[in-house]
Amino acid sequence: MKDRIETLLGEIEAFAAQNAEQAEQFRLNYLSRKGKISTLFEEFKTVAPDMKREVGQLLNRLKTKAEEKLESLRTRSESEESTSGHTDWFAPSGAPQGSRHPLQLVRREILDIFGRLGFTVEEGPEVEDDWHNFSALNFPEEHPARDMQDTFFIDVTDPKNPHALRTHTSSVQVRILEKTKPPVRIVMPGRVYRNEAISARAHCFFHQVEGLYVDKAVSFADMKQTLLYFSREMFGADTQIRLRPSYFPFTEPSAEMDISCTICHGKGCNVCKHSGWVEILGCGMVDPAVLSNCGIDPNVYSGFAFGMGIERITMLKYGVNDLRLFSENDVRFLGQFGGG
Numbered sequence: 001m002k003d004r005i006e007t008l009l010g011e012i013e014a015f016a017a018q019n020a021e022q023a024e025q026f027r028l029n030y031l032s033r034k035g036k037i038s039t040l041f042e043e044f045k046t047v048a049p050d051m052k053r054e055v056g057q058l059l060n061r062l063k064t065k066a067e068e069k070l071e072s073l074r075t076r077s078e079s080e081e082s083t084s085g086h087t088d089w090f091a092p093s094g095a096p097q098g099s100r101h102p103l104q105l106v107r108r109e110i111l112d113i114f115g116r117l118g119f120t121v122e123e124g125p126e127v128e129d130d131w132h133n134f135s136a137l138n139f140p141e142e143h144p145a146r147d148m149q150d151t152f153f154i155d156v157t158d159p160k161n162p163h164a165l166r167t168h169t170s171s172v173q174v175r176i177l178e179k180t181k182p183p184v185r186i187v188m189p190g191r192v193y194r195n196e197a198i199s200a201r202a203h204c205f206f207h208q209v210e211g212l213y214v215d216k217a218v219s220f221a222d223m224k225q226t227l228l229y230f231s232r233e234m235f236g237a238d239t240q241i242r243l244r245p246s247y248f249p250f251t252e253p254s255a256e257m258d259i260s261c262t263i264c265h266g267k268g269c270n271v272c273k274h275s276g277w278v279e280i281l282g283c284g285m286v287d288p289a290v291l292s293n294c295g296i297d298p299n300v301y302s303g304f305a306f307g308m309g310i311e312r313i314t315m316l317k318y319g320v321n322d323l324r325l326f327s328e329n330d331v332r333f334l335g336q337f338g339g340g
């Protein structure tokens with residue numbers, strides 16, 4: 001009998017269970033009423049009296065061992081099942097990794113560059129009223145931009161101040177100037193809408209970053225230096241800029257700014273139409289009438305403003321030749337830009 005107990009002790013020691021079912025099998029085999037250990041206890045009655053003490057101790061040890069083993073088998077199989085039965089949120093997923101949208105990458109870069117010059121970020125609504133999008137910005141009553149052909153109107157119940165999707169981020173200039181005493185030094189990113197036929201070069205919505213600096217004695221030279229710094233940070237230290245006279249109702253004087261072509265570096269290519277220059281933004285000194293409209297004295301303050309299209313900058317920076325790619329959500333296109 002002693003030998004059989006020793007054998008069982010060895011068996012129990014070595015037993016391993018993979019799951020709760022096998023742990024239960026262990027219990028039935030050794031510890032149930034008809035199990036091997038109970039059988040030994042039955043037989044114990046017949047053990048010779050002088051052996052009872054020794055065999056009894058051995059038998060009790062066997063039972064305790066079996067119970068301890070069962071306990072450990074049960075807790076182990078429980079925890080294993082809980083990990084295999086549930087999602088392990090920390091396991092590597094193997095799912096494809098997303099990337100940032102190229103427009104988002106460039107937007108962030110533009111804001112970063114101006115941030116280094118002390119410009120802070122402001123935003124405004126995409127549904128705008130006539131005052132903020134046009135009138136306060138000195139657009140004359142009969143300006144073509146106010147026409148249905150160019151602007152998506154939303155609500156014209158008040159013909160004096162209809163609501164439309166903003167056609168540019170210049171509306172945010174007005175919103176901020178109305179409620180802030182200069183100095184104001186801000187960049188204003190956002191989506192804008194124009195009623196245009198969609199093509200490789202035009203879309204009914206796109207994105208702009210507007211800039212505005214109003215303080216005492218802000219000059220055209222300040223604007224030029226700011227935009228030169230921006231261009232060189234964005235497109236490389238050897239980038240040249242060129243300002244051409246232009247017209248916007250809300251700036252005087254106004255200009256359009258070109259940079260030396262990033263593709264051919266001035267040698268002439270399709271992107272710059274063999275001129276060596278590509279236009280990237282509109283700018284100018286804030287028209288005194290705009291300052292007055294916002295309650296700011298133009299005799300005390302002056303400022304400059306600029307507005308650029310994020311799509312345009314992105315196309316030049318990454319050599320993208322079709323505006324539609326930005327909104328088609330083709331992951332083969334979007335995945336090329338990386339950036340976390």
Ligand code: PHE
Pocket residue numbers: 167168169170210211248251282283284305306307308
């Ligand atoms: N709002 C102008 C546009 O959309 C750009 C601009 C902004 C020009 C600020 C001058 C000053 O074309």
